[in-house]
Amino acid sequence: MNIVIIKYNAGNIQSVLYALERIGATAQVTDDxxxxRKADKVxxxxxxxxxxxxRYLRQHELDKVITSLQQPVLGxxxxxxxxxxxxxxxxTTCLGIFDEPVKKFVSKDALFKVPQIGWNNIYDLKTPLFADEPENAYCYFVHGYFAALGEHTIATADYIQPYSxxxxxxxxxxxQFHPEKSAAAGELILKNFIEKI
Incomplete structure (x- = not known):
């Protein structure tokens, strides 16, 4: 299977490559x-x-490439x-694939530091991406912004408020979480993306 990781100026590419290796998959890193377009999975x-x-995506016309893809894509x-x-x-105006807006976490409670860094559970899991994944599986998050809940939400997490x-x-x-840093739960999600999507 031909798996491509899009190379651009904001990628955590090495850890994704290692995670794929752990599940027996290899990927090509490219901005070509x-x-x-020829990849089986992106x-x-x-x-x-x-x-x-x-800005980088637009300068290199990767925005047009990503939105035109027909094969499975995992952001x-x-x-x-x-x-x-x-x-x-x-x-920032983004790619517009999903309708959900991305908002900044705002917390008045000292218990909730922004950005959220660490393990959090995910629930209301839908689609084969989460096949065999238990409800409330723990995944690793690092983010100060979140996508609101909406019609495209297939897993929910809570931090300050519920979000996608x-x-x-x-x-x-x-x-939103990093499957490549989420131990067995994340490896299963990557495996599902490759094998079941």
């Missing part, structure tokens, strides 16, 4: 439009800031947020 990783990431963390319509992070831990529309999937 043709290679991305992973769109992300760690960083929305406006500079979108991770910032990658998922960039697949939404708009992010409050520097008032994962999204799905057509061939596009997104995970």
């Amino acid at each position: 439009h043709e290679q991305i 992973i769109f990783p992300g760690v960083g800031e929305a406006s500079s990431a979108m 991770v963390c910032l990658g998922m947020q960039l697949m939404c319509k708009h992010s409050e992070e520097n008032d 831990a994962a999204l799905h529309k057509g061939n596009f999937y997104g995970a």
Whole structure:
């Protein structure tokens, strides 16, 4: 199977490659439009800031490539947020695949530090992406912005308020958490993406 990880200026690419290796899969890291379009599965990783990431995608016309893809695509963390319509992070217009807006966590409670860093459980799991995953599985999150709950939500998490831990529309999937850093729970999600989606 030909798996491609999109190379751009906000990717946590090495840890995704290691996680795929652990489940016996290999991937090619590329920003070449043709290679991305030819892939069987595409992973769109992300760690960083929305406006500079979108600027880079537009400059390299990767925004057009991503939105035109027909095969299964998995956006991770910032990658998922960039697949939404708009992010409050520097008032950024994003790719518009998902309708859910991306908002900044606001907390008046000292118990809830922003960004959220650490393990949190996910629930209301839907679609084969979460096949055999137990409700309330623990996954690893690092984020100060979140996608609101909406019609595309396929997993929920709570931090300050309930929000979308994962999204799905057509061939596009997104995970706010980092499956590549989420131990067995994350490995199962990556395996499901490769084998069941």
